[in-house]
């Protein structure tokens with residue numbers, strides 16, 4: 374019988390020690406872990422009202438940080454000065470104390486638990502120090518009935534072990550908290566750097582998605598790593614590439630941008646690599662290519678996914694050897710160029726489909742940055758909309774505002790054309806604002822409707838002059854691809870490239886609904902057509918063409 378009782382007692386100890394040790398793994402939730410241990414010693418060993426007292430940070434007072442079986446009021450009452458009561462003594466001396474019968478001990482204050490709420494029979498109190506690296510960091514205390522078969526000493530041994538586990542939980546938790554704090558601070562710093570970097574280069578947005586892209590860009594800016602900017606059209610790939618250039622130590626060098634999809638294949642090779650005089654019919658002079666022109670600077674290759682397979686091999690050589698060879702020459706020329714590429718296509722898919730070289734993909738995919746579509750930039754639409762409204766107001770000398778409905782609509786619209794579409798629609802809305810003052814959601818809806826009513830076709834028959842209007846330094850003509858509908862706007866993009874202006878332009882059908890816009894711009898420009906054209910981001914030629922075509926003059 375005595376043997377059986379011993380077995381049961383040992384089994385309880387085993388369960389308590391095993392489970393208490395397991396709680397160390399839950400050190401990230403100290404409350405749960407420690408209270409679980411206190412409940413275990415109560416249930417399995419009759420060590421009741423367990424509490425862990427820790428020192429307040431600011432004063433030498435012990436407070437009950439964790440407890441099992443105590444009421445809120447008791448917990449609040451359970452506070453001791455350093456040398457006060459038995460608990461204070463344990464703290465100060467760093468030694469355990471056993472009070473076999475609390476009724477006979479005058480130092481026992483009965484502060485936490487009122488004597489009347491404890492059993493009438495003799496009650497014992499055991500308190501052990503919680504030690505860390507030789508220092509007492511707290512006290513573990515319990516009550517138990519004095520008269521039980523288990524010796525008080527035995528409980529003391531177990532409690533000392535439990536105090537070690539609790540010490541472990543507290544110290545692992547402190548370490549985790551410190552690490553979390555460091556990570557939080559680092560994150561904050563990165564966020565601040567990213568934010569200031571972004572706004573410094575005109576990149577608006579504070580959504581987590583943009584912050585992520587900005588902090589990645591901040592890390593890549595000053596190393597000459599090849600960056601791959603991925604994202605739908607109009608998400609700011611070119612804007613980011615300019616930021617990468619301006620934030621790098623190449624900022625005083627040239628920034629050369631080229632859209633691989635917009636230049637006819639027969640011209641692209643010489644455009645990129647240059648040519649020697651006589652290399653082909655019409656090559657009357659030796660001409661350096663864009664890669665050479667970007668020497669000591671940055672080359673931005675947009676729509677890299679559309680690069681011809683043969684040119685992909687040539688580009689790979691540039692990345693590997695850092696040399697280029699002009700068309701019609703076999704002499705390699707060394708170049709020091711940082712290359713940034715962008716694609717709205719998934720290059721991995723292009724590789725799988727056999728349209729993109731795997732070796733080039735590996736070379737380009739060293740540092741990918743994903744630019745999120747506008748619909749995933751929580752909160753950014755409002756910021757961007759206000760930014761573009763201010764810009765347009767300044768540009769057109771207007772003082773237009775959004776009404777509430779307009780902002781609400783802008784925030785819920787899906788924006789297939791992303792930031793470019795938002796920018797263009799706001800510019801148009803400023804010119805068409807009701808009474809020249811207010812942009813309403815009705816107006817925005819109308820503009821979007823009109824915009825999507827524009828039909829594109831790839832045939833140049835509709836407006837030959839618009840299609841051939843593109844030139845780069847007056848030397849190469851640029852083929853315009855049929856564009857998706859949302860890119861048809863009144864704002865062809867002007868990109869300043871290394872001192873020269875190159876116009877990247879979409880063409881669009883002349884539509885009746887433009888009459889108003891053309892006339893309003895003319896009115897604001899006080900009859901000056903060139904000025905009106907500029908307001909609409911058109912060339913005077915384009916403006917006149919549309920003006921006449923619509924029978925306005």
Ligand SMILES: Nc1ncnc2c1ncn2[C@@H]1O[C@H](COP(=O)(O)OP(=O)(O)OP(=O)(O)O)[C@@H](O)[C@H]1O
Nearest residue numbers: 575576577578605606607608609610611612792793
């Ligand atoms: N975060 C931003 N803050 C302010 N303006 C932006 C931001 N991102 C983009 N823009 C503006 O939106 C327009 C489109 O941006 P950009 O040309 O960089 O996009 P993209 O992804 O390169 O487009 P595409 O793939 O069609 O060439 C530009 O007028 C640009 O200035």
